[in-house]
Amino acid sequence: MNKKILTILAGSMLFATTAFAAPITDLQQGETAIGYNHYDLSHSTSDDSFYLENAVSPQFILGVERNGYTDFHTTDIYAQYKLDPNVRLIAGNRDYSDDNSQFFYGIGANVNLSNNLDGYVSVTTSSSATEWQTGLNFKMNSQTSLNLGYKSLKRDYYPTYDGLGFGINYKF
Structure with a gap:
């Protein structure tokens, strides 16, 4: 299973030039996650994001996220469909404060690396943007x-x- 995930992720990253801002979080039906992220980005830009996600069924997660970049902000409304416990499809709408809104889609995956550590990667794309993200979640x-x-x-x-x-x- 881990080889499948890595193959999908590597292939996705080869075809994409940029990641979904909310980290891939393992939610079970009925669970809700609220989170905050801060990124120091190139070009003297930062991104502060807040998100809320809810697992409305064993396979579907619905979420909303607000990204506050230095020069603009985005608001995402999205759904994630779990293909299996580790791989999910992502689709949603991103509203740009300095442009029109865009439908986006992508794929994300997470893998348990140890008892308290998960790795994740995601790639999303639209008609005018591509985003990718990778990282680690440490369970306190x-x-x-x-x-x-x-x-x-x-x-x-x-x-x-x-x-x-x-x-x-x-x-x-």
């Missing part, structure tokens, strides 16, 4: 996780914004 306890990640966003006619970040999420 059954409800709280710390996140360390890297993300990259490339929009048509704009430079690539990429960099390291950190965050925290809480499941209830």
Whole structure:
């Protein structure tokens, strides 16, 4: 199974030039996660994001996320469909404060690396942007996780914004 995930992720990353801002979080039906991430990006830009996700069924997660970049912000409304416990399809709508809204789609995966550590990667794309993200979630306890990640966003006619970040999420 891990070889399948790595093959899908590597292939996706080869065809994409940029990741979904919310880290891939393992939610079970009825669980909700709220989180915050901060990224220091290239071109003297930062991104502070807040997100809320809920597992409405064993396979579907619905979410909303607000990204506050230095020069603009985005609001995402999205759904994730779990193909299996580790791989999910992602689709949603991103509203740009400086442009029109865009439908996006992609794939994400997570893998358990140890008792308290999960790795994740995701790639999303639209007609004018591609985003990718990879990172680690460290479980402090059954409800709280710390996140360390890297993300990259490339929009048509704009430079690539990429960099390291950190965050925290809480499941209830």
